[in-house]
Amino acid sequence: MARIIVVTSGKGGVGKTTTSAAIAMGLAKKGHKTAVIDFDVGLRNLDLIMGCERRVVYDFVNVINGEASLNQALIRDKHCDQLYILPASQTRDKDALTQEGVGKVLEDLAKDFQYIVCDSPAGIEKGAHLAMYFADDAFVVTNPEVSSVRDSDRMLGLLSSKSRRAEQNEEPIKEYLLLSRYAPDRVKLGDMLSVDDVQDILSLHLLGVIPESKSVLTASNSGVPVILDEKSDAGQAYADIVARYLGEERPHRFIDEKKGLFGKLFGGK
């Protein structure tokens, strides 16, 4: 049975698409057949981050409308043959998505895939609602600042009341916190909330901290999910996150200020 993961936040620009690409790749690299879906209809982005924008023929909306089959629309990733991308349409708006249509696509994907990662658009409107509605797990991406935390809290409220699982009184969606763009030196200066502050406000299970990192921009410019840059801090953070999600225990990293050369050589933590 497939597990549906929504990557969501409420607030825009916090790193949902970066995260969706990274964890989908991470899961696929571990041998799980994974599909990643761009729900950001009209502002598609995921295909760029995944480096497959020039291979898009059909999109999510075409499949919903019966204009293309899933097999025609799914793009196989060029780095990992266990990973497929379902791109969003750039020419439609979010009204093109219907609950019935999304449900049908997810149901069909579930027959063939182990993980389905849904990259949510920002906001709490229709697109974001449909991205989370069918989810089993939610990765709530939050930046260490008050407005992002508040929006995540709002989204958590919707996950627990407006999702399919909530409406049908099933076991609730499993919610995980991914604290992204974390900069320990700025936390120290008091410009940013600390991990503890955020956890205190959200009381949510922390799946991982992703540091603010230049490697993210480099990766997205070259169309390669940052998790494949194994030397980068952000890449390692995402690898940890995937491993923890799959049940491995790994100590948290990237919470404290960067250590000097000595610390880098010897400090695992």
Next chain:
Amino acid sequence: MSTDSQNTPHSTSVLEFKSSTFSVPVLVLSNNDLDAIEQQLQKKIQLAPEFFKNSPIVFDVQELNAQKIDIDIAALANVIRKFGLMPIGIRGGNEQQAKSALDLHIPVYSIHNNLSSDAPKQQKNTTQTTEISSATLITQPIRSGQRIYAKGDLIIMAQVSAGAEIMAEGNIHIYNTLRGRALAGVQGNPDARIFCFDLQAELISIAGNYKISEDIKDSTRNKPVQIYLEEHTLFIQDIREH
């Protein structure tokens, strides 16, 4: 919405009936003096204007009828509307009152307010005279944007986030941090209390007497407290000093 010719196989029906439960304040009347009602209503609303703004309301005239006091439903509806409240029902009325309500397009509800109240061995709450139905227990966090209304006491085991609103006709107990708004005794019970483990509220209110975050002294902030009403003044007290 744009229509799309290829869309037709997926065209869905445009309506659906669903059953939902709503919490609506009930105005229980014990006198038919419209001037007195108007005055007291005004006072109550002034205490929490936001709470009552455009609020639906059901009026309960059962007690009046028990005392054989008649009331002019149309005139009453007018008084209530004057304050921006929206009457959406009447209960406990006699045949004549039900008829005049229906003439005003106000639905008539039957009177079985809470199932538990006529159960013979209901757990005794307190010695309060106000009817209090059994408590509502919530174990999940109440997140920003969520609203909870309990007819009796409200017990919350998890946090109440900033931007969330919890209301109870009885007491509120929060065994965690209160960051949102908590309103106890919302039907006017001045004996209702709020208890919480860590006070960081945006607003606290008992029977319409409220304090906003700015009014909460640092000495009680981030502390386990109880909040109660004495002569229309809210007191916040560290539970450990009780």
